[in-house]
Amino acid sequence: MGMKPSIHLHILASGSKGNASVVEGPQGSVLIDCGLSRKRLLERAAQLGVDMRRVQAVLFTHEHSDHVSGAGVFCRRFGGAIYATAGTVAACSRLSNLPVLTIGHDQSLELCGMTVQAFPTSHDVADPVGFRFEAAGDALGFCTDTGVLLPQAQEALRGCRILAIEANHDERMLETGPYPYYLKQRVGGRYGHLSNRQCADALGDLVTNETEVVVGMHLSEKNNLPSVAVRTLAEAVGATAEGAAAVRAQTPDGRLSVCVGAQERPLTVW
Numbered sequence: 001m002g003m004k005p006s007i008h009l010h011i012l013a014s015g016s017k018g019n020a021s022v023v024e025g026p027q028g029s030v031l032i033d034c035g036l037s038r039k040r041l042l043e044r045a046a047q048l049g050v051d052m053r054r055v056q057a058v059l060f061t062h063e064h065s066d067h068v069s070g071a072g073v074f075c076r077r078f079g080g081a082i083y084a085t086a087g088t089v090a091a092c093s094r095l096s097n098l099p100v101l102t103i104g105h106d107q108s109l110e111l112c113g114m115t116v117q118a119f120p121t122s123h124d125v126a127d128p129v130g131f132r133f134e135a136a137g138d139a140l141g142f143c144t145d146t147g148v149l150l151p152q153a154q155e156a157l158r159g160c161r162i163l164a165i166e167a168n169h170d171e172r173m174l175e176t177g178p179y180p181y182y183l184k185q186r187v188g189g190r191y192g193h194l195s196n197r198q199c200a201d202a203l204g205d206l207v208t209n210e211t212e213v214v215v216g217m218h219l220s221e222k223n224n225l226p227s228v229a230v231r232t233l234a235e236a237v238g239a240t241a242e243g244a245a246a247v248r249a250q251t252p253d254g255r256l257s258v259c260v261g262a263q264e265r266p267l268t269v270w
Helices: 038-048 071-076 086-090 151-157 171-176 181-188 196-206 226-236
Strands: 008-013 020-025 028-032 055-059 081-085 100-103 108-111 114-120 129-135 138-143 162-166 213-217 248-250 257-260 267-269
Touching: 008 038, 008 162, 008 213, 020 038, 020 129, 020 138, 038 071, 055 071, 081 086, 086 100, 114 151, 129 151, 138 151, 151 196, 162 196, 171 181, 196 213, 196 226, 213 226, 213 267, 226 248, 226 257
Parallel strands: 028 055, 055 081, 081 100, 138 162, 162 213, 213 257
Antiparallel strands: 008 020, 008 267, 020 028, 108 114, 114 129, 129 138, 248 257
């Protein structure tokens, strides 16, 4: 980008057992989802050297428990603003008891020196969203828990320096894996989760010269492997996986890297 990045992403946890990420902006930080206990949230933040006292706002993507289970405990001791769509609040008792400010799924907010643009996602919940963060020419796109990328999502995610996007499952692993048929249909369907292949196919449109890091998010522990996700996404952007573990890949010119968020290993993306 030729300039000092203004936005950083700290993935405290990403997966079906709990989700929480911190977007660090020029004037403070925003927490996306709170599906971890307060103790674990603070432990993960400490591991990454993230100061949770800088968090000034919490954004919720949707009401599933792996995204909101820690909301009550964290938010009751939190002095900042809490945001979710009206549909999410209505569908979630954990949030309906909190002073949540409702936002539309195409609304824009100014938070911590960043413009935050919400966009609709496609998931089997009330009114789910993803977010694009912009500050001083820098941009981060965040989209998980969506079966397809709607046009608004494609527009919002295009050309971000950091692109955090769902790569939930390998289609073959899901097909042959342990899930019952109805769950396979749900996960692989329009209102489920993006597969590695769907994510990789989208990268052709979303990745531009501005993009420096692609992060595969919300990987299934049963139907995916970090190495499989990284290799699939890497192939789509001309990157080569590094080492036997293949948990990271890079293009030959070093301009673009691919990595994945994890359930148990927190990760910072600068």
